[in-house]
Amino acid sequence: MGKTVGFVPTMGALHEGHAALVRAARARSGFVVVSIFVNPTQFGPKEDFAKYPRMLESDRKLCGDAGADLIFAPSAEEMYPTGSVTFVDVAKLGDHLCGATRPGHFRGVCTVVLKLFNIVQPNLAHFGAKDYQQARLISQMVRDLNVPLEVCVEPTVREPDGLALSSRNRYLSDEDRAVAPCIQQALQAVRTRAIAGEVDVARLESALIAELSAISGARVDYARIVDAETLQPFARLDRLAVVAVAVFLGTTRLIDNVTIPS
Numbered sequence: 615m616g617k618t619v620g621f622v623p624t625m626g627a628l629h630e631g632h633a634a635l636v637r638a639a640r641a642r643s644g645f646v647v648v649s650i651f652v653n654p655t656q657f658g659p660k661e662d663f664a665k666y667p668r669m670l671e672s673d674r675k676l677c678g679d680a681g682a683d684l685i686f687a688p689s690a691e692e693m694y695p696t697g698s699v700t701f702v703d704v705a706k707l708g709d710h711l712c713g714a715t716r717p718g719h720f721r722g723v724c725t726v727v728l729k730l731f732n733i734v735q736p737n738l739a740h741f742g743a744k745d746y747q748q749a750r751l752i753s754q755m756v757r758d759l760n761v762p763l764e765v766c767v768e769p770t771v772r773e774p775d776g777l778a779l780s781s782r783n784r785y786l787s788d789e790d791r792a793v794a795p796c797i798q799q800a801l802q803a804v805r806t807r808a809i810a811g812e813v814d815v816a817r818l819e820s821a822l823i824a825e826l827s828a829i830s831g832a833r834v835d836y837a838r839i840v841d842a843e844t845l846q847p848f849a850r851l852d853r854l855a856v857v858a859v860a861v862f863l864g865t866t867r868l869i870d871n872v873t874i875p876s
C-alpha cells in the first residue's frame with residue numbers, strides 16, 4: 615500500500631505560517647508535497663502579481679526544514695497552456711468579503727487549486743484559517759465536485775504582537791508594521807462585545823469599522839460579519855459567525871478574521 619499524500623498549495627514567499635502547514639501535513643501523511651506557483655488568474659489587473667515576491671531558494675530551504683518531500687513549482691505555461699478556457703466558479707460563497715472587492719479572484723483560486731489537486735492527487739490538502747473565505751470555498755468545491763480528498767484548515771499563525779503572518783507583511787513600512795496588530799485587536803474587541811451580549815450585527819459592524827478606521831494610515835476595504843457556513847450577511851447574531859476584514863495599510867492589503875460562537 616502506498617503512502618498517504620499530504621499537500622500544501624502556496625504561492626511561495628514562504629513564512630512560518632506555511633511551515634506550520636507543512637508540519638501539519640507531515641504529522642498526518644507519509645509523503646508531503648508543497649506547490650509554489652504565483653497564480654496569475656487570481657490577481658486583478660491592478661493588483662500586485664508582477665511585484666509578488668518570488669524567492670524559490672529560501673522557499674526550498676523552509677520546505678525542507680519543515681519536512682516536505684517534494685516541491686512542485688510549475689511555470690505559467692505548464693499550468694495554463696495556450697487554449698485553456700475552463701474555470702471553476704463556486705456560486706454565492708464568493709459574493710461577499712474578498713469576492714466583492716476582488717472580482718474573479720476566487721474563480722482563479724478554485725481553478726488553480728482544482729488543477730493542482732488533479733496533478734498532485736493528494737489524500738489531504740492543508741489551508742490556513744487566515745484565508746477563511748478561501749478555505750470555505752475550497753471545501754465547498756471539494757464537496758460539490760466529489761474531489762477525493764480531505765480539506766484540513768489549520769489555525770492562523772501570528773507574530774507575538776498578534777499580526778497574522780502573511781507574505782505581504784514584508785511590504786509594510788515601519789510605521790504601518792507598528793500599527794498592523796491593531797487589526798487583530800479590533801477583531802477581538804468585536805468578539806468581546808458579541809460574547810458580552812450585543813446581537814445587532816449592524817451595530818457590531820459599525821463599531822468595528824470605526825475602530826479600524828481609527829488606525830493610523832488605515833483604509834478599510836471591508837469589515838463584515840457573516841454566517842460562518844454560507845458567508846452571507848444576516849441581522850441578528852444567532853449562529854456561528856465569522857468577522858472578516860481587509861484593510862489597506864499604505865498600499866498593502868491585509869486580511870484577518872475571528873469566529874464568534876453562537
Ligand code: PAF
Pocket residue numbers: 623624625651653656723726727745748
Ligand atoms: O493561499 C494561497 O497562497 C493561494 O490562494 C493558493 C491557495 C496557493 C492558490 O493559488
